[in-house]
Amino acid sequence: MIFILDTCTINNLLQVDLTCNDDDCELEYNYLSKISKHFEIKLPQKNYDELKNTFTKNFSDVEKIKYLRNYITQYIPAYLDTVDKSDYDSSLEFIKKICPKYKNEDNGELHSTVYALYLNRYKNNLAFQTYFITDDDEAIEDFKVVFKSNYLGEIFTTIDLLCILSIYGIIFYKDVINFAHDLKKQYIQSYSELMYEIELLQKRGLTSQESSFLTKLYENLEKLNFDALKNNMEHSLYKKIKAKNKTIDTLLNKLFSEDLKKVAILERKIKEIKSQYWTMDKI
């Protein structure tokens, strides 16, 4: 089994696992190391380049950034391979031809799929050898047909990968659930901060109208009613609140740029595992 890891998967596996006490950071489970002891991990150069540019996302803590930078430069290159350029380019050309959406795009998900084809068809004559692990639902939709029609293997999410690890006894089932939960917490970080900030502000001296306005804002956030939130931001009371607390405005704008759909997908996955995935206690 070869696992081709997407940039988001590596980021998730590292960021969720990272714990810091004072200045001392460590990876609690070090999933990559655990996986590589039992399976083969590979990633195309493109993913490594993306990783170097994205690993600081979600973090402002200098120690965490420093730790991850060292980890990435020290361990990730081991998962890179030298590829035959003409064969790789030929795979790239083929995938671009069958996925016209990616004709002018160049991202890690595309290259992971190309790499899967390259490993199965050009490097070996194999089938079902590669498993592309990504949490990008758009990429899953775009490339699942390619994997299926070329018998390359499957596309899985990071949680699927962890379930596989639990089947092999590398981690426990409860670790999978805890990881999924922590990943969800990371996905909704700005959302939770925003809700908390609103609650905090409501405890300070606000007028009844300002407080009532924040309750409305909070309700619309709970319903994820982004149109209503945009209307709220046009209200004169919002400007008054913004003058008192800039954080709410910053977090709200940040939230608009985030993809909360992936939280719903993850929640569905958690439910699916809890109800469908075989564990001893469900027998």
Place this chain on the structure above:
Amino acid sequence: MVFTWCLRLKTTFGEEKLIDMIDSFSNDTIIAGVFKTLLEAEEDEYFTVLKNYIYGDKTKSTLNYLELPYGLTNDEQIANFLATIINCITYEKKLYSTFFIWLDEFEDIDTIKKSLADRFTTFLRQFIDKTPNNLILFLNFTQKAFMDIEDLSIYLGEALTSRAKAKIDFKNPTVEEAISYVKELCEHYKKEDASNVPFDNDETIKYPLEHIGNLTARKINETFSIIFEMALLEGKEQITQDFIDSIKDEIIAWEE
């Protein structure tokens, strides 16, 4: 307060038995020492210094003043301290029958660092185990988007979740319950010479309640605060449906 408890404990159980109780409940010689010194204390200042000690002050001057050899160094000692108080004052239900702790807004546990959340739940587990009788701990949890009761059990961990004996659902009030709530609040705050609630009838109270969506205590409070403030501004003696109609735009939660 601690002083009053000490005095009542001494009177109820006698000093000798109390010391035995402290030794058995504290599970820690330092904490037992704190309580024994506490029994002898009479000055207010002593309690202020003791409070600092409980909050982690282990400077030489504090230790000398309290005549205690060591400061508190870990969460388990705080659990021992709280457990000793609770176990003593509820012993055989002689002074108090039950000790209630209400932790509000527990859902905000998702806003703190994982390591801190783990530390807190470990503390809670130790504290509950050391206080096996006569303690009721409420964890007030309001469900929010992306965080339901199952997420809470992940935060609490298996050990704490299995110790939970009851789950109580507080539903939002119905319109009728909300009317009673508003009337009770008005009754509570009304001036002695005021004759009745400031609304012409219950229908007037019902009117905004039916136009502010799902009813939460916060939303009811805020809506009626706005109505009262507007009535005061406009010098209204009595609040009517017509008046509410005239200020609808000011009621932020209003939904047609």
